Amino acid sequence: xxxSIATWNINSVRLREPIVTRLLKAEKPDILCLQEIKCxxxxxxxxxxxxxxxxxxxxxxxxxxxxVATLSRHPxxxxxxxxxxxxxxxxxxxxxxxxxxxxxxxDNFYIPSGGDIPDPSENDKFAHKLSFLEEFTAWGAERANGxxxxxxxxxxxxxxxxxxxxxxxxxxxxxHTPVETDALNRAQEVGSWRDVVRDHLPVxxxxxxxxxxxxxxxxxxxxxxxxxxxxxDPATAGRSTGVRVLRDARDWPKPSDxxxxxATFDL
DNA sequence: ATGACGATCCCAGATCGA
Numbered sequence: 001x002x003x004s005i006a007t008w009n010i011n012s013v014r015l016r017e018p019i020v021t022r023l024l025k026a027e028k029p030d031i032l033c034l035q036e037i038k039c040x041x042x043x044x045x046x047x048x049x050x051x052x053x054x055x056x057x058x059x060x061x062x063x064x065x066x067x068v069a070t071l072s073r074h075p076x077x078x079x080x081x082x083x084x085x086x087x088x089x090x091x092x093x094x095x096x097x098x099x100x101x102x103x104x105x106x107d108n109f110y111i112p113s114g115g116d117i118p119d120p121s122e123n124d125k126f127a128h129k130l131s132f133l134e135e136f137t138a139w140g141a142e143r144a145n146g147x148x149x150x151x152x153x154x155x156x157x158x159x160x161x162x163x164x165x166x167x168x169x170x171x172x173x174x175x176h177t178p179v180e181t182d183a184l185n186r187a188q189e190v191g192s193w194r195d196v197v198r199d200h201l202p203v204x205x206x207x208x209x210x211x212x213x214x215x216x217x218x219x220x221x222x223x224x225x226x227x228x229x230x231x232x233d234p235a236t237a238g239r240s241t242g243v244r245v246l247r248d249a250r251d252w253p254k255p256s257d258x259x260x261x262x263a264t265f266d267l
Numbered sequence: 268a269t270g271a272c273g274a275t276c277c278c279a280g281a282t283c284g285a
Contacts, residue, residue, distance in 0.1 A: 011284085012274060036284085038275065064275040065283070113285055125283095156285070173268065175285055212285075213272035227285080257273085257284085 001100050002241070003267040004029040007108070007152040007228055008249075009210075009258035013037040013069065017045045019252045023260055024052045027246075030073055031097070033108035035154040037067035044069060060093040068093045068108045068153070077103060084135045085128060099267035101239065102148055109153035111136065118177045126174065129156070133183040140191030148267075150232045151193065154258065157184045162203045163226035175225055194237035196230045196263050201243060210258045211250055218250060230263045239266045 006029040010016050013034055024032065032054070037044065041059045049057065049071055056072040060081040067090045078096040083089070091112070096105045112132050115125030143149055159181045161167035170176040188195065201207050208224025215221045230243070242264045249259040 015274075036274090113283080115283090116285085169268070173285080210285075212270080213274095214270045216271065225285080 001267060002264055003099055003104075004262055004264045005031045005033070005106060005150055005152060005230065006260050006262040007033045007035070007154075007230060008260040009035040009110070009154040009228060009256060011036050011038070011256040011258070014039055014043065014045060016254060016256060017048060019249065019254070019256075021048055021052065022252065023246070023249070024049065024054060024071075027260075027262060029262060031095070031106055032071045033106065033152050034069045034071070035067075035108070035110040037061055037069050038064060039067060056095075058093045058095045060090040062088070062090040066090050066110055068110050070095050070106065070108050072097060074098070078105075082139070084132050091132075099148070101267040104148040104150065104236070104267060107149070107151040107153075109136070109151065109155065111153070111155045111157070113156045114174045114180070116174060118172060118174050118179070130179065130183065133180070133187060137183070137187040137190050140187055140193060144190075144192045144233070146233065146235065148233065148236050150196075150230065150236060150263075152228075152230045154227055155184060155229045156227055157181060158225040158227055159184045160198070160203055160226075162206050163208070165206070165208070165223040165225070170225075175227060188231065192234060193231040194234055196232050196237055196240050197226075197243050197245075197261060199237060199240065199243075200263075201245075207245060209245055209261055213257050228258055228261050230261060236265060236267075240264065241266055
């Protein structure tokens with residue numbers, strides 16, 4: 001059976017409920033993982049999504065910042081939310097659903113952005129990002145056990161040169177510095193994760209999922225980065241049938257600065 | 268590289284995003 005998983009940094013789910021609805025109607029993903037919902041669990045707009053069949057929702061929210069939520073057409077066999085770096089930040093939620101091919105766990109992450117200065121001794125946010133990546137690596141290594149597992153979200157790192165508009169000009173910009181890209185590539189290696197997006201859209205094709213709000217014309221300048229990712233265990237990756245980046249969503253009304261990424265599997 | 272933007276808190280501007 002085709003089984004699709006979408007990930008989208010929505011930058012406030014309350015403000016952008018209409019375009020989330022638009023995505024759900026147009027694409028009907030089995031699972032939608034949202035990041036930066038920017039609200040508490042009790043503020044999450046459940047009703048409209050339930051009307052479209054998304055009656056199963058796992059939320060890890062907080063006031064004002066961060067926050068992740070996973071919407072599903074299928075019931076959850078289990079849910080889990082994990083803290084990282086000893087903080088209360090709402091940056092992870094996991095759901096397990098039963099597919100024809102067996103149970104599948106989908107982990108939804110919002111990795112710290114890291115602030116402006118790419119030096120952990122000068123910038124606590126960058127230090128936090130690096131220690132989060134260390135814990136994320138260990139987390140992934142423990143889960144490299146052959147079970148069906150997909151890890152998605154806004155990782156806030158563009159790991160490869162073709163994941164940014166200019167490798168050279170971004171080498172000292174947080175999201176593409178060597179210390180970050182090395183850490184993410186190592187996390188991928190240690191956990192035996194497959195980069196499902198790049199499996200289907202291989203380098204050297206440029207693939208971006210985020211464009212700044214500050215550009216006069218985001219599409220014309222096209223200074224994007226690939227910050228949003230879909231990883232899976234090798235067996236699940238072997239069942240993946242396609243990936244799409246919904247670039248058009250960057251021009252939907254009141255857009256997020258990120259666009260949805262959707263992977264389809266035969267499960 | 269920075270930031271011409273845009274979000275949160277609840278009403279004013281500080282803080283965050285990347």
